[in-house]
Amino acid sequence: MRASGIFDKTYQKDIAIVRSWQHWMLLLGTIAFLFTIPLFASYYFINLLSNIFVTVIVVLGLQIVTGYAGQISFGQPAFMAVGAFCSAVLTLKFGFSFWLALPLSGIAAGVVGIIGGAPSLRIKGFYLAMATIAIFYVTMWVITHLKITGLAQGLSPPPPKIGNFVFDTDERMYYIIMIATLILTFFARNLVRSRMGRIFVAIRDNDLAAEVMGINLYYYKLLAFFISCFYAGIAGSLLGHWYMLVNAEQFTLLHALTYIGMIIIGGLGSIPGAYFGVIFLKLLDELMLFSSPFLVDMFPWLGMGSAASLSLMAFGLVLILFLIYEPRGLARRWEIFKTSYRLYPFRYGEQ
Amino acid sequence: MKKNEMKSRSIRPIMEIQHLHLRFGGLEALKDANLDILEGEILAIIGPNGAGKTSLLNCISGFYLPYRGSIIFRDKDLTRLPSHRIAKMGVGRTFQNIELYTGLTALENLMAARHIHMKRGAVACGIFFGPARREEIEHREAVEDVIDLLDMQSIRKRVVGSLPYGLRKRVDLARALCMDPHLLLLDEPMAGMNVEEKEDMARFILDIYELRRTTIVLVEHDMDLVMDIADRVVVLEFGLKIAEGSPDEIRNDPQVIRAYLGGKG
Numbered sequence: 163m164r165a166s167g168i169f170d171k172t173y174q175k176d177i178a179i180v181r182s183w184q185h186w187m188l189l190l191g192t193i194a195f196l197f198t199i200p201l202f203a204s205y206y207f208i209n210l211l212s213n214i215f216v217t218v219i220v221v222l223g224l225q226i227v228t229g230y231a232g233q234i235s236f237g238q239p240a241f242m243a244v245g246a247f248c249s250a251v252l253t254l255k256f257g258f259s260f261w262l263a264l265p266l267s268g269i270a271a272g273v274v275g276i277i278g279g280a281p282s283l284r285i286k287g288f289y290l291a292m293a294t295i296a297i298f299y300v301t302m303w304v305i306t307h308l309k310i311t312g313l314a315q316g317l318s319p320p321p322p323k324i325g326n327f328v329f330d331t332d333e334r335m336y337y338i339i340m341i342a343t344l345i346l347t348f349f350a351r352n353l354v355r356s357r358m359g360r361i362f363v364a365i366r367d368n369d370l371a372a373e374v375m376g377i378n379l380y381y382y383k384l385l386a387f388f389i390s391c392f393y394a395g396i397a398g399s400l401l402g403h404w405y406m407l408v409n410a411e412q413f414t415l416l417h418a419l420t421y422i423g424m425i426i427i428g429g430l431g432s433i434p435g436a437y438f439g440v441i442f443l444k445l446l447d448e449l450m451l452f453s454s455p456f457l458v459d460m461f462p463w464l465g466m467g468s469a470a471s472l473s474l475m476a477f478g479l480v481l482i483l484f485l486i487y488e489p490r491g492l493a494r495r496w497e498i499f500k501t502s503y504r505l506y507p508f509r510y511g512e513q
Numbered sequence: 514m515k516k517n518e519m520k521s522r523s524i525r526p527i528m529e530i531q532h533l534h535l536r537f538g539g540l541e542a543l544k545d546a547n548l549d550i551l552e553g554e555i556l557a558i559i560g561p562n563g564a565g566k567t568s569l570l571n572c573i574s575g576f577y578l579p580y581r582g583s584i585i586f587r588d589k590d591l592t593r594l595p596s597h598r599i600a601k602m603g604v605g606r607t608f609q610n611i612e613l614y615t616g617l618t619a620l621e622n623l624m625a626a627r628h629i630h631m632k633r634g635a636v637a638c639g640i641f642f643g644p645a646r647r648e649e650i651e652h653r654e655a656v657e658d659v660i661d662l663l664d665m666q667s668i669r670k671r672v673v674g675s676l677p678y679g680l681r682k683r684v685d686l687a688r689a690l691c692m693d694p695h696l697l698l699l700d701e702p703m704a705g706m707n708v709e710e711k712e713d714m715a716r717f718i719l720d721i722y723e724l725r726r727t728t729i730v731l732v733e734h735d736m737d738l739v740m741d742i743a744d745r746v747v748v749l750e751f752g753l754k755i756a757e758g759s760p761d762e763i764r765n766d767p768q769v770i771r772a773y774l775g776g777k778g
Contacts (some may be wrong), residue, residue: 173653352641356649360625364614371612374574374602376629385635
């Protein structure tokens with residue numbers, strides 16, 4: 163967001179994201195707001211926010227591998243599960259502290275992700291999507307058939323703690339999740355604006371040329387999968403310690419579809435897009451949840467117990483509408499808005 | 514001029530292509546191609562359609578694997594190396610059908626080409642402030658030099674997918690140049706251009722040659738242009754080298770006249 167007539171005088175300024183004191187105010191204001199929310203917001207709202215943030219982490223990861231590097235992945239919930247179970251096992255069975263288990267579970271998920279992403283070296287597009295679905299099922303099968311991961315019942319990891327302070331309430335957990343989200347967003351945004359981001363887009367847009375330009379496709383595709391799955395692993399671990407419960411039910415293929423839907427609605431290849439998509443769909447979910455009793459009242463033929471399926475139907479409808487009318491997602495609307503703000507009050511302009 | 518000076522110094526070949534055979538099923542795209550590319554020259558490869566010009570470039574940049582023969586570049590064999598390794602050794606190229614990263618801006622396309630000279634890993638890039646940003650700015654300066662050289666200031670921040678054909682060709686050339694290659698392969702840089710655009714492109718190629726001393730291999734159809742800017746010309750026909758020499762020698766070579774005009778020549 164830049165007002166008209168302000169130009170960059172150095173390269174450093176040109177590549178900056180936070181450009182002016184207004185931006186700093188906005189950024190610091192937002193962060194201060196996020197930190198003070200639990201003081202006045204309701205229990206329900208904090209839970210919704212935590213939920214959104216955890217999903218944002220997963221979707222940021224997916225945005226990197228699918229939105230930027232162009233390698234479509236339906237395995238994201240499975241990698242989340244790897245992170246969640248890894249963290250639970252480490253804290254429960256080996257007595258690790260949560261603070262150590264969190265990054266370790268991210269790395270574990272990343273390593274599994276490298277194995278899961280290996281097919282991308284040979285196949286792309288539709289075939290890769292199928293392969294990642296297969297990887298999803300294999301991973302989930304392994305998790306539900308190992309004794310150490312509690313078979314089908316799952317595990318109950320303990321809440322994190324520092325000294326005697328235990329993060330056992332939703333407000334306390336909210337802080338951990340929020341700070342993790344902020345750090346990972348910072349990392350992702352920087353990654354995609356630097357050399358790595360350009361390499362990923364190069365692979366997505368033209369893998370042939372990318373290789374001739376000196377990009378080692380194998381290495382960078384797997385790196386994209388690793389980073390993406392690292393994000394999923396962190397999200398899984400946070401989710402497990404927040405609910406104090408992990409089991410296979412929390413990580414289904416439906417989740418994978420929703421995540422893909424989120425990056426499409428938010429806009430492929432955009433970090434703000436990940437936020438837009440997640441917030442949009444989560445709010446839509448809530449809306450359908452609240453309005454379903456009325457809808458059922460109004461249209462009795464919908465039948466009882468249709469609340470859950472109503473939100474799925476709304477998701478499907480919204481996704482179709484986006485694919486038809488704005489296939490580049492909300493992020494593109496945001497870009498258009500920024501550009502027009504930058505040009506205001508002039509009608510034409512370049513850069 | 515400089516050009517003649519350089520010619521007298523440049524006896525050492527930068528790349529030696531020896532006995533190169535390439536076959537697609539029953540079709541022999543290259544039959545025993547032998548070619549020396551001398552350091553600091555503009556070498557043009559010409560020939561009728563299907564003569565194997567692009568196949569030769571694709572062998573050099575590692576797309577095709579020749580079944581016999583070798584390519585020696587600066588005393589190293591790169592015949593069986595993967596494409597990205599060849600690029601790192603200093604072979605840059607452009608494409609006949611412009612293969613840009615369509616979703617990136619012109620500037621980002623060029624920055625992406627600097628990748629081979631950048632060292633910071635994923636963690637440094639994610640933290641950004643500090644080493645990664647310093648590196649970014651350093652390479653931005655190198656990219657801006659190329660932008661100035663090829664007169665691309667006004668399209669710096671345009672997404673290349675939306676640029677007109679001529680400008681996209683120019684971004685393609687600029688991207689290859691941003692790799693700081695020792696050897697620059699240009700695959701029909703003037704295909705599909707009008708006279709004015711062709712003249713611009715020829716000017717740019719000569720500028721690059723004079724300012725950067727890059728060895729240039731040029732595959733092109735436009736004979737007049739090739740004769741004007743090349744130091745040496747190689748003629749291929751059906752995968753065979755039928756002539757090699759200065760533009761004047763080529764112009765009067767009976768075999769070349771036969772290949773291009775048909776008949777006995």
